[in-house]
Amino acid sequence: MKKNKSFCAYPYYVWMITFIVIPLLLVLWYALFKSENDSIVFTTEYIKRFFEPIYIQVFLRSIVLAVISTAICLVIGYPLAYILAGKTFKHKNMLMFLVIVPMWMNFLLRTYAWLTILEKNGILNQILRFLNLPTQNILYTNYAVILGMVYNYLPFMVLPLYTVLSKMDINLINAAEDLGANKLTVFKKVVFPLSLPGVVSGITMTFMPAVTTFVISKLLGGGQTTLIGDLIENQFKVANDWNFGSALSLILMVIILLSMRVMTKYEQENEGGGLF
Amino acid sequence: MKNSIIRLENISKTYGDTKVLNELNLSIKKNEFLTLLGPSGCGKTTTLKIIGGFETPDEGNVYFEEQCINTLPPYKRKLNTVFQKYALFPNMNVFENIAFGLRIKKLPSLEIESCVKDVLNMVNLNGFEKRDISSLSGGQQQRVAIARAIVNKPDVLLLDEPLGALDLKLRKDMQIELKNIQKQLGITFIYVTHDQEEALTMSDTIVVMNNGLVQQIGSPVDIYNEPQNAFVADFIGESIIVDGIMHEDFVVEFIGHKFECLDKGFDKMEAVDVVIRPEDVKIVEKDAGKFNVVIDSVTFKGVHYEMVAHTDNVCDTKWLIHSTQKAVEGSTVGINLEPNDIHIMKKLSAEVGDSYEEK
Amino acid sequence: MKKSIYRLYTFLVYFFLYAPIIVLIVYSFNESSSRGKWGGFSLKWYAELFDNPTIMTSLKNTLLIALLSAVIATIIGTLAAIGIHKLKPFTKNFVMDITYLPVLNPDIVTGISLMLLFVFLSIPLGFVSLLLSHITFNIPYVILNVMPKLKQLNPNTYEAALDLGASPIYAYSKVILPEIAPGILTGFLFALTLSIDDFVVSFFTTGPGVSTLSITIYSMTRKGIKPEINALSALMFITVLILLFIVNYRSENSKKENIDEQNI
Numbered sequence: 001m002k003k004n005k006s007f008c009a010y011p012y013y014v015w016m017i018t019f020i021v022i023p024l025l026l027v028l029w030y031a032l033f034k035s036e037n038d039s040i041v042f043t044t045e046y047i048k049r050f051f052e053p054i055y056i057q058v059f060l061r062s063i064v065l066a067v068i069s070t071a072i073c074l075v076i077g078y079p080l081a082y083i084l085a086g087k088t089f090k091h092k093n094m095l096m097f098l099v100i101v102p103m104w105m106n107f108l109l110r111t112y113a114w115l116t117i118l119e120k121n122g123i124l125n126q127i128l129r130f131l132n133l134p135t136q137n138i139l140y141t142n143y144a145v146i147l148g149m150v151y152n153y154l155p156f157m158v159l160p161l162y163t164v165l166s167k168m169d170i171n172l173i174n175a176a177e178d179l180g181a182n183k184l185t186v187f188k189k190v191v192f193p194l195s196l197p198g199v200v201s202g203i204t205m206t207f208m209p210a211v212t213t214f215v216i217s218k219l220l221g222g223g224q225t226t227l228i229g230d231l232i233e234n235q236f237k238v239a240n241d242w243n244f245g246s247a248l249s250l251i252l253m254v255i256i257l258l259s260m261r262v263m264t265k266y267e268q269e270n271e272g273g274g275l276f
Numbered sequence: 277m278k279n280s281i282i283r284l285e286n287i288s289k290t291y292g293d294t295k296v297l298n299e300l301n302l303s304i305k306k307n308e309f310l311t312l313l314g315p316s317g318c319g320k321t322t323t324l325k326i327i328g329g330f331e332t333p334d335e336g337n338v339y340f341e342e343q344c345i346n347t348l349p350p351y352k353r354k355l356n357t358v359f360q361k362y363a364l365f366p367n368m369n370v371f372e373n374i375a376f377g378l379r380i381k382k383l384p385s386l387e388i389e390s391c392v393k394d395v396l397n398m399v400n401l402n403g404f405e406k407r408d409i410s411s412l413s414g415g416q417q418q419r420v421a422i423a424r425a426i427v428n429k430p431d432v433l434l435l436d437e438p439l440g441a442l443d444l445k446l447r448k449d450m451q452i453e454l455k456n457i458q459k460q461l462g463i464t465f466i467y468v469t470h471d472q473e474e475a476l477t478m479s480d481t482i483v484v485m486n487n488g489l490v491q492q493i494g495s496p497v498d499i500y501n502e503p504q505n506a507f508v509a510d511f512i513g514e515s516i517i518v519d520g521i522m523h524e525d526f527v528v529e530f531i532g533h534k535f536e537c538l539d540k541g542f543d544k545m546e547a548v549d550v551v552i553r554p555e556d557v558k559i560v561e562k563d564a565g566k567f568n569v570v571i572d573s574v575t576f577k578g579v580h581y582e583m584v585a586h587t588d589n590v591c592d593t594k595w596l597i598h599s600t601q602k603a604v605e606g607s608t609v610g611i612n613l614e615p616n617d618i619h620i621m622k623k624l625s626a627e628v629g630d631s632y633e634e635k
Numbered sequence: 636m637k638k639s640i641y642r643l644y645t646f647l648v649y650f651f652l653y654a655p656i657i658v659l660i661v662y663s664f665n666e667s668s669s670r671g672k673w674g675g676f677s678l679k680w681y682a683e684l685f686d687n688p689t690i691m692t693s694l695k696n697t698l699l700i701a702l703l704s705a706v707i708a709t710i711i712g713t714l715a716a717i718g719i720h721k722l723k724p725f726t727k728n729f730v731m732d733i734t735y736l737p738v739l740n741p742d743i744v745t746g747i748s749l750m751l752l753f754v755f756l757s758i759p760l761g762f763v764s765l766l767l768s769h770i771t772f773n774i775p776y777v778i779l780n781v782m783p784k785l786k787q788l789n790p791n792t793y794e795a796a797l798d799l800g801a802s803p804i805y806a807y808s809k810v811i812l813p814e815i816a817p818g819i820l821t822g823f824l825f826a827l828t829l830s831i832d833d834f835v836v837s838f839f840t841t842g843p844g845v846s847t848l849s850i851t852i853y854s855m856t857r858k859g860i861k862p863e864i865n866a867l868s869a870l871m872f873i874t875v876l877i878l879l880f881i882v883n884y885r886s887e888n889s890k891k892e893n894i895d896e897q898n899i
Contacts, residue, residue: 009718012711012774013730019771020736023748026755080648088641095645097883102652104875105659108834108852109868112860113655116662116670123658154652171363174330177350178357179377179428189376193367212741215834219856229743236747236839246751249744260739 027253030246046247055231055248062228065142066210069149073157073206074199076150081161081198082191085168096162099155111148111219118144118220140222148216156205164198165191204263208256228252280342281306281432281464282327287336289322289488296322298488299336304432304466309458311467311475314485315511320468321360323485324434327466328357355432356425361441362417364409370396370420371405377428395427398457415446422457432464439474451477472512476500484508505621509551516557518593520550520620528620531587533567535613539620549621554598555580556617565610569595571603585609656872663865670859680866687863693851694867696762697831700847704769705826711770712777713819717811719778720785737772738779745772746839753840760842768840769830776829777822784818 034043049055084095102110117123118139125135138144168191176186214229228248235245280303289297297319304310312320325331326338329350337344345353356377364373371392378388396402399419409417418438425433438454439447455478458465469475475482476496484491484499484507492504503509506517520530525540530550542548562568569585583597588608595611603609663681667674684690719730737745749771753764788811796806834849841850852864 006718006721008714009716009722009730012715012718012778015711015771015774016730016733019749019752019767020733022755023745023752024736026751027744027748030751076648079644083641083645086641088638089645094883097879098649099652101876101879102656103832104828104879105656105872106849106852106868107832108849108856109659109860109864110655112852112856113659116658117655151651151655154648169361169363171359171361172365174328174350175357175359175363175424176365176376177330178328178355179424180351180380181376182351185380190365190367194365208739208741212743214743215853229741232743232747236750242751245747249747253740253744256741257739 024253027246027249030243031250032247034243046244047251049244050247050251058226058231059228061225062211065145065149065225065227066207069146069153069210070157070203070207072146072150073154074202077154077157077202078161078199081158081165084158084162085165092166096158099158099162103155107152108215108219111152111216114144114148114151114220115139118147139220140224142221142225144220145217145225145227148220149210149213152216153206153210156209157202160201160205161195161198164195168194200263204260208260212252212256279306280304281340282466283339283342284323284326285337285339287323287326287333287338289319289326289331289334296488297326297333300488300490302483302490302493304464305481307462307464308480309455309465309467309478310481310483311469311479312483312485313469313472313475313511314491315470317487318485319488320470320485321436324357324436324466324468327432328355328434329353354430355434356428356430357434357436358421358425358438360436360438362421362438364417364420364424366409368409369405370401370407370409370412373409373420374424374427376424381428391427392423395423398426398460399423399453414441415450418442418450422454426457426461430463432466433458433461435465435467437469438467439469439471447474454478476512484511486511503551503619503621506549506551509549509619509621514554514596514598516552516554516594516596518550518552520548522546522548522620526615528618531567531593535566535618536615537618537620538615539618542620542622547623549623551619551621552613552617554582554596556613557595557597557599558612558614559597559599559601559603560610560612562608562610565612568608568610570608571605574602574605659865660869660872663862663869665862668862680862681870684863684866687861689846689851690848690861690863690867693846693848696765696845697847697849700762700766700769701827701830704766704773704830705823708770708773708826709777709819709823712774712822713781713815715774716778716781716785720782734775734778736775738775742833742835743839746836749836750839760840761845764840764842765837765845765847768836769833772833772836773826773829776825777819780822780825781815781818784815788814 031046032042032044033040034045035041050059080099083089084092084099089095115122119125120135120137120139122139128135138147172190172194173186176190181189211227212229214227214233217225217227217230232245232248232252235241235248239245282302282304284300284302287297287300288295296317300319300323302323312323314320322331326333329345329348332346338346340354365376368376374392374395375388378391383391392405396404399422401416401419401423404412404416404420409420412420418441421438435454439450442450451474454465467475467478476499479496481493482496482499483493486507492499492508494502499508500512503512503515509515510517518530520528522528522539522542522545523534524544525542526537528535528537528539528548528550558565567587569587572584572586575582577598580598580600581602583599583603585595585597587593587595662670664676664678665672665674666677666679719727719734722730746768749764749768750760752758753760753767758764758767792810792814793806796810797803801809832849833847834853837847837850838853841847846854848867852860855861855864
């Protein structure tokens with residue numbers, strides 16, 4: 001009887017091997033082998049090329065920008081999740097839902113709308129001029145890229161934080177107060193440590209897309225800010241250097257999966273409270 | 277009122293449309309073990325939370341040693357709570373949980389260590405300091421929760437159904453232990469439970485509550501032997517409740533017979549509830565008693581036989597009988613009742629009566 | 636005092652989240668076609684939208700691919716979840732690790748790896764490759780939504796059905812399926828949304844002539860977005876918003892009823 005059921009998954013296994021495993025093997029293939037005089041030879045030249053200063057610089061820039069925007073997301077998102085999980089508002093679910101709703105509008109368009117706000121004669125500067133304040137030209141700078149990342153990925157930060165905070169047993173907070181802790185101590189000793197799994201999954205969910213994006217940097221950075229994502233896209237769409245592109249993808253993938261492994265391990269130890 | 281440590285005055289609390297507490301008045305004496313007893317939704321936990329400061333009453337005042345503490349936040353009150361399902365901090369080990377309150381008071385660490393050691397000794401958990409909360413059994417977590425509260429030497433300890441999650445055997449052991457701890461510390465315990473047996477075993481005073489109203493306050497013996505109304509009688513122990521009519525002082529009529537009783541002061545021909553404990557019913561030979569019943573079922577319960585019977589006359593009532601004498605299923609036997617076995621109670625008001633029906 | 640600070644803060648964050656969307660919707664009513672200049676109120680872009688073949692074709696492609704990929708992914712994914720659920724822990728973990736890959740991998744890596752596959756198998760980049768890619772990244776989300784429901788199942792219910800004389804297939808459709816249906820539905824909706832929203836994977840796996848809305852919008856960003864797109868996304872956004880509000884409202888109401896029942 002039990003054997004019967006495992007047949008159900010066979011179509012998926014075929015799919016999984018064809019569309020998940022083989023494609024990744026192809027990435028590995030392109031990254032590590034090249035064709036030379038009609039023969040195929042193993043090479044580490046594409047991997048090595050990544051370590052040239054110019055590419056390392058791009059890589060570091062991606063990391064720095066992603067770290068900054070993740071940090072900003074955490075600083076903005078934690079208080080919001082805390083407020084939404086608390087007693088301030090009656091219709092918490094509705095409000096939480098409104099945090100996610102923007103994601104249903106095409107993200108290219110949402111990001112593009114920032115152009116209208118940020119450009120030289122954009123809405124922001126018109127308001128500033130009206131208030132007799134100095135105008136700002138942040139479009140096509142790193143600041144605009146960070147803003148775009150924070151804007152796009154903030155909901156990914158708020159969501160897991162809200163889940164953990166709203167599930168927290170109110171009696172734990174009561175117990176801490178009962179034992180003499182004031183609000184600040186309760187937060188430091190009980191609420192924050194217990195919300196760490198949410199913080200971890202929030203950081204993961206924000207940092208990962210931020211470090212690999214190429215759309216935000218293209219739109220709001222105006223080509224001034226090259227990120228690792230742009231570099232990969234460039235190899236496939238412009239430079240036609242599939243080997244180097246694959247090598248970059250491979251490196252990116254290994255870094256991301258390794259850091260995820262570390263993160264989820266931490267989360268499991270803390271009996272996580274992530275999204276899934 | 278003089279030696280009361282906590283006094284509640286006309287407390288009312290409403291959640292949405294439901295009035296959970298209705299002008300509750302209660303005075304709690306120093307060093308007593310007081311139990312708030314009632315079915316779920318009767319307002320006992322809300323009362324506890326108001327005393328603890330986690331809920332504010334809509335109306336009325338809470339006094340601690342005759343000082344109004346309505347607006348005092350929980351962390352400034354001289355009482356501690358053992359929470360339902362313990363509410364231990366999962367991110368700290370046993371030691372850190374217990375030391376939590378002491379650390380906030382900024383006691384020197386040597387003193388904290390010895391306090392924790394003492395209190396762990398008291399709850400029989402020597403050597404558990406470094407253990408993780410998740411590695412403890414329910415009973416052990418319960419002990420840690422108690423230790424965490426009493427280490428702060430509160431004047432009053434609030435306990436919210438602390439034994440609810442434990443199995444029967446462990447619960448019995450903990451009841452005795454808790455009572456011992458209370459005697460040892462000599463402080464006031466306010467204990468919330470829906471388990472009448474637990475209340476009878478441990479308490480000095482029991483407050484029976486239903487629908488946000490106090491039904492009866494008294495010692496366990498009083499409450500068991502002299503329940504003030506049918507709700508209390510039914511909630512505390514098992515009882516047979518039949519409709520009766522009070523003919524005059526000391527004479528009541530039910531199931532078509534007149535009985536002598538010990539109660540007086542009712543109106544002539546007033547409709548009353550007659551409450552009889554199953555263990556007070558005496559079985560005699562057929563026609564030798566006041567009236568006859570037919571035995572429907574007999575169950576052996578260890579100490580006694582539990583029998584269900586019905587009267588064979590027009591007013592068909594069910595009788596629950598606990599007796600060491602065994603009757604045969606289907607046979608007819610006689611029943612005798614002594615005057616002090618018959619308890620007469622005023623009919624309940626409609627509101628209380630309703631909820632009693634539901635139960 | 637504290638409450639009003641909380642409210643103000645919440646308002647500011649929501650303002651930040653909604654500002655671009657408001658700008659977008661407002662400009663969809665702009666008479667002038669240039670961004671940033673207000674030429675007066677007009678509904679003309681809403682009318683012209685339906686005459687724009689590029690937009691209409693990509694809308695059709697987007698919806699068709701979303702629907703097809705979600706349905707296929709739901710079928711394959713649900714069957715897969717049932718099968719995987721019965722595996723021994725070791726094999727199960729192994730299969731689940733691979734299943735997680737498209738979820739954890741950066742979109743850009745998924746995109747280029749699939750592109751390499753299509754080139755390797757000489758499948759022309761276009762509608763078919765796009766559909767296959769969308770199914771691929773949708774399946775894991777269906778599995779991840781159905782698996783927890785299977786875990787929650789009481790294994791005895793299935794055996795009870797067999798005990799009462801049901802055939803395995805009958806037992807499945809009458810006992811197991813209704814129980815895991817909520818998970819299947821969430822998985823399907825997840826797949827649908829992900830597919831409509833996807834840009835990166837589509838960008839690498841589509842070929843000339845076949846565009847989804849995201850691709851069309853991306854190519855427009857270089858020359859300037861056509862106001863018709865603003866109108867279209869305003870329409871889509873409002874539709875989704877209304878649908879979600881109805882679903883949310885109904886689920887909140889049923890939750891309330893549940894709580895009431897419990898209280899009695």
